[in-house]
Structures are given as C-alpha cells and as structure tokens.
Amino acid sequence: MKAGIIGLPSVGKTTIFNVLTQGKAAAGPAAGRRLEPNVGIVKVPDVRLDFLASKFNPEKTTYATVEFVDVQGLVRGKGQDMALAPLRSVDVLVHVVRAFQDESVAHSEGAVDPERDRRNLDYELMLSDIGSIEKRMERLEKDLKKLKNAAGEKELAYLQRAKAWLESEKPLREMEVSSDEKKLIKGFAFLSEKPMLYIVNVGEEEIDRLKHPEAHGTLSPNTEQTVVCGKLEAEMAELPDEELRTYLADYGLPESGAERLIRTTYRLLGLIAFFTVGEEECRAWTITRGTNAQHAAGVIHTDLADHFIRAEVCGYDDFVKHGSMHALKEKGLLRLEGKEYPVKDGDIMTIRHSG
Ligand SMILES: Nc1nc2c(ncn2[C@@H]2O[C@H](COP(=O)(O)OP(=O)(O)OP(=O)(O)O)[C@@H](O)[C@H]2O)c(=O)[nH]1
Ligand SMILES: [Mg+2]
Structure with missing residues (x-):
C-alpha cells in the first residue's frame, strides 16, 4: 500500500x-x-504477528x-x-x-485555520482533476467524431458528470460511482477521488x-x-x-x-490482515475486507491463485486459545475452505494447491 x-x-x-x-x-x-x-x-x-512469531520461532x-x-x-x-x-x-x-x-x-x-486549509487544499486537488478531465475529454471527443463506440460514449458520460460534480466544488471521493464506472476510471488516478x-x-x-x-x-x-x-x-x-x-x-x-x-x-481503506505461519517465515498479508480465499492466495503468489484447491484456515483467536496448529487440528478447528470463502481479519491460512 x-x-x-x-x-x-x-x-x-x-x-x-x-x-x-x-x-x-x-x-x-x-x-x-x-x-x-x-x-x-x-x-x-501487529501484536498478533508478534505473538505468532513467538510461538513458531521462524527464521524470518x-x-x-x-x-x-x-x-x-x-x-x-x-x-x-x-x-x-x-x-x-x-x-x-x-x-x-x-x-x-x-x-x-x-x-x-x-493565521492558523485548519478548516480553511482543508478546504483550500481540496480545491487544489479538484482543480488539477478538472484539468485532467478537460484534456481527456478533448481527446475523446475527437476520437468519437472519427469512430463512434459504446465504451468511449460511456467514458465521456462519466467525465461530463465528474466535471459537473467538481465544478459544484465537491471532491470526487464524495461522488457515487457504479461498479461499471469504477472499472472505467481505474486508470485515471484522479486526486480528489x-x-x-x-x-x-x-x-x-x-x-x-x-x-x-x-x-x-x-x-x-x-x-x-x-x-x-x-x-x-x-x-x-x-x-x-x-x-x-x-x-x-x-x-x-x-x-x-x-x-x-x-x-x-x-x-x-477497509484493509485487513491474514497470516501465513511456519518455521521458515511468519508473515502478515494485507487485503481488502471481503476478499475471497483464492484472491487472497494470489496476493502471496499468482500461482497459488491459479492452482488453488483449498485453504486450511483457523481464526487467530482460536489459535491463541489452543496454542498450536496441532491442538486445533485435533479439535477439528482447522477448517477447509473453498475459493469463495471471504477471508476474515486475523485468519491464519495454508493454501493447498496443485502444481
Ligand atoms: N511547534 C511545533 N512545531 C512543529 C510541529 N510540527 C512541525 N513543526 C515545525 O514546523 C517546521 C516545518 O516542519 P516540516 O516538517 O518541515 O513541515 P513541512 O510541512 O514538511 O514543510 P514543507 O515541506 O516546507 O512544506 C519545522 O521547523 C518543525 O520543527 C509541531 O507539532 N509543533
Ligand atoms: Mg517537508
């Protein structure tokens, strides 16, 4: 991040x-x-990772x-x-x-005036965004004249809406966007957004x-x-x-x-952590809340997502309560979860994969 x-x-x-x-x-x-x-x-x-490291005594x-x-x-x-x-x-x-x-x-x-400074700096970001939008619109309108296409029209509609929003003196982070638009604007990197x-x-x-x-x-x-x-x-x-x-x-x-x-x-940012543990390495990984097990595996390595079979999962609190992976296994608290499992904050995971 x-x-x-x-x-x-x-x-x-x-x-x-x-x-x-x-x-x-x-x-x-x-x-x-x-x-x-x-x-x-x-x-x-992360005190949870400190604790895991004290238990596994990993090299790293x-x-x-x-x-x-x-x-x-x-x-x-x-x-x-x-x-x-x-x-x-x-x-x-x-x-x-x-x-x-x-x-x-x-x-x-x-003079010191936090509220004024907050507003003024937002204006700077918004002005910069208006500049980028105008440039982008100009190019897009030219392209659309040459060759009409649905994706371009959609983008233009978004840019017009964003520009009007900014001109009403509101930053883009306050504007609601559809999931379609979200994909569309990924590459733009607007600052007030x-x-x-x-x-x-x-x-x-x-x-x-x-x-x-x-x-x-x-x-x-x-x-x-x-x-x-x-x-x-x-x-x-x-x-x-x-x-x-x-x-x-x-x-x-x-x-x-x-x-x-x-x-x-x-x-x-709605970020959470999950952990991988072992004698070699104990490690914290950052994901957004709601990320599924397969995508989380992909944060470790894209191969793990591609060849994902299951994740072996236990909650951090369960680990603390029972003290070892072995004890958790015996009590049946190590769960096997599929691709769609939404990873929770503090989950300790082992990814099973093919290849
Ligand atoms: N009294 C007081 N002075 C502070 C505080 N924080 C920073 N300063 C002082 O303010 C001056 C500017 O601090 P910087 O951290 O360089 O500020 P900056 O925002 O990075 O400044 P630029 O990079 O020039 O925009 C320094 O002399 C700091 O010692 C604070 O909490 N109290
Ligand atoms: Mg500075």
Missing part, C-alpha cells in the same frame, strides 16, 4: 514523515523547497508495509502539477493540517486532544481523521520501545501517533 503526505508549506509533513519512517529527512522551510519527494517504507505494527518475520511519499508543500493557486505528480500512484492521501501555534514557523496563509486521511497537527498545549483522536463531527465520505502532535511524536520516535510505552502511559495515551495513523489508514 502506498500513501502520499500532502499539505500546505511548513505544516509538519516532513516531521511526521520522519516519525513514521524513523527517517532523518531534512525538515524546515528550506528543505521544503526541493522537488524530489521523500520516500520511506513503514512496517505495520515479515510485517505488512506501507510506503509513504512526502512531497513539498502545496502553494495555493500556483502550478502544482510537478508537486502533485508523485501522488497519482498512491492509494490514499494523508493531509497534514496545521493546528499548532508557533510564531517561529511562518504560515503560508497568515482518493480516500483522504486528515491529520490534525496540534501543539503541545493541546495534548489532551490526543486522548480522543478520532472524536469528530460528521466526516465526509471516504475520509477519516486523527490528531497527532508532531513535536511530541518526534521526541517519542527517538525512544526505545520500552521507554516509549512508559512515556505514552505518562501521558495517558494507548498508542503512539504512528501506530494510530497506520491503524486509521487501514480502517479508511
């Missing part, structure tokens, strides 16, 4: 990127003017990963195409919104908000929100794990901002 971090200049994007990736990318105003984005891979923390434990891309700050109304280009390929946008007050860090809009996670970057004086990070009014479709304090997180990122737990406990927080952010992203 790939996530793109966006926001106005100097809102704390790179600070948060460093926290997530335990990276050392240069932060601060001068650093923000470079064009090359920062890219880093983050391990998805492989966590699911998320790739984060941190681009330069977007300046309102400026040509953004260069800055936006690396975001076309991401699955989710993470919009860092500044809520911290700090005289020493200039705000591109003057991507699911959006808002990260409200609060100051240290507002640390109490971290206790209810997901408390919010109504959220628009395909968005989530969480709160972090970039400064505090940066301090925490320096700590070894045990000290981090004590530090969090001192503040009365159940988890770090990095953990919360990844968890919220999973929820936003």
Whole structure:
C-alpha cells in the first residue's frame, strides 16, 4: 500500500514523515523547497504477528508495509502539477493540517485555520482533476467524431458528470460511482477521488486532544481523521520501545501517533490482515475486507491463485486459545475452505494447491 503526505508549506509533513519512517529527512522551510519527494517504507505494527512469531520461532518475520511519499508543500493557486505528480500512484492521501501555534514557523496563509486549509487544499486537488478531465475529454471527443463506440460514449458520460460534480466544488471521493464506472476510471488516478486521511497537527498545549483522536463531527465520505502532535511524536520516535510505552502511559495515551495513523489508514481503506505461519517465515498479508480465499492466495503468489484447491484456515483467536496448529487440528478447528470463502481479519491460512 502506498500513501502520499500532502499539505500546505511548513505544516509538519516532513516531521511526521520522519516519525513514521524513523527517517532523518531534512525538515524546515528550506528543505521544503526541493522537488524530489521523500520516500520511506513503514512496517505495520501487529501484536498478533508478534505473538505468532513467538510461538513458531521462524527464521524470518515479515510485517505488512506501507510506503509513504512526502512531497513539498502545496502553494495555493500556483502550478502544482510537478508537486502533485508523485501522488497519482498512491492509494490514499494523508493531509497534514496545521493546528499548532508557533510564531517561529511562518504560515503560508497568515493565521492558523485548519478548516480553511482543508478546504483550500481540496480545491487544489479538484482543480488539477478538472484539468485532467478537460484534456481527456478533448481527446475523446475527437476520437468519437472519427469512430463512434459504446465504451468511449460511456467514458465521456462519466467525465461530463465528474466535471459537473467538481465544478459544484465537491471532491470526487464524495461522488457515487457504479461498479461499471469504477472499472472505467481505474486508470485515471484522479486526486480528489482518493480516500483522504486528515491529520490534525496540534501543539503541545493541546495534548489532551490526543486522548480522543478520532472524536469528530460528521466526516465526509471516504475520509477519516486523527490528531497527532508532531513535536511530541518526534521526541517519542527517538525512544526505545520500552521507554516509549512508559512515556505514552505518562501521558495517558494507548498508542503512539504512528501506530494510530497506520491503524486509521487501514480502517479508511477497509484493509485487513491474514497470516501465513511456519518455521521458515511468519508473515502478515494485507487485503481488502471481503476478499475471497483464492484472491487472497494470489496476493502471496499468482500461482497459488491459479492452482488453488483449498485453504486450511483457523481464526487467530482460536489459535491463541489452543496454542498450536496441532491442538486445533485435533479439535477439528482447522477448517477447509473453498475459493469463495471471504477471508476474515486475523485468519491464519495454508493454501493447498496443485502444481
Ligand atoms: N511547534 C511545533 N512545531 C512543529 C510541529 N510540527 C512541525 N513543526 C515545525 O514546523 C517546521 C516545518 O516542519 P516540516 O516538517 O518541515 O513541515 P513541512 O510541512 O514538511 O514543510 P514543507 O515541506 O516546507 O512544506 C519545522 O521547523 C518543525 O520543527 C509541531 O507539532 N509543533
Ligand atoms: Mg517537508
């Protein structure tokens, strides 16, 4: 999975990127003017996989990963195409919104106003999408004049609808699309269509908000929100794990901002994990909720999907309760499931295949 971090200049994007990736990318105003984005891979923390690894003692434990891309700050109304280009390929946008007050860090809009910034950045994405749509429509209309075809007509109808939607100042992630249209637009990579996670970057004086990070009014479709304090997180990122737990406990927080952010992203995208276990490797795999056993096998290897026979499945909780695969087998709790079985979060699977 790939996530793109966006926001106005100097809102704390790179600070948060460093926290997530335990990276050392240069932060601060001068650093923000470079064009090359920062890219880093983050391990998805999962206590269930930790536990499985403690039981199987494998040579290798492989966590699911998320790739984060941190681009330069977007300046309102400026040509953004260069800055936006690396975001076309991401699955989710993470919009860092500044809520911290700090005289020493200039705000591109003057005063701190999270709601305004949220709106303005959405406009930038929408403007970029309108641009792409107009270009695409122009080409398509020319093609259709030469050769009428049903697929082209359908696409044109979608583009016209999307354009009108954007012109009514609403992002595409709020527009309902049919499953037919979904297939049609897969290749377009419209930015305002991507699911959006808002990260409200609060100051240290507002640390109490971290206790209810997901408390919010109504959220628009395909968005989530969480709160972090970039400064505090940066301090925490320096700590070894045990000290981090004590530090969090001192503040009365159940988890770090990095953990919360990844968890919220999973929820936003409807992602779940299943596990494969053994002496060689214990591993977490990411799928969307509702994926069937055959497609899940394909995430491991396309051959496994092609030659799929059955999946041997047990739930994570059953494994914890009974302690070993052997015990589960004896109790008849290892189930054999077919291609269509919808994989559940935490399932431990062995794929049986031919060839
Ligand atoms: N007080 C305070 N300062 C912060 C916080 N988060 C980031 N900063 C500071 O804000 C400045 C900008 O941070 P960056 O992480 O570089 O911001 P950015 O969004 O990556 O900026 P650009 O890449 O230039 O757009 C730095 O001096 C940070 O130390 C915070 O939570 N509180
Ligand atoms: Mg930056």
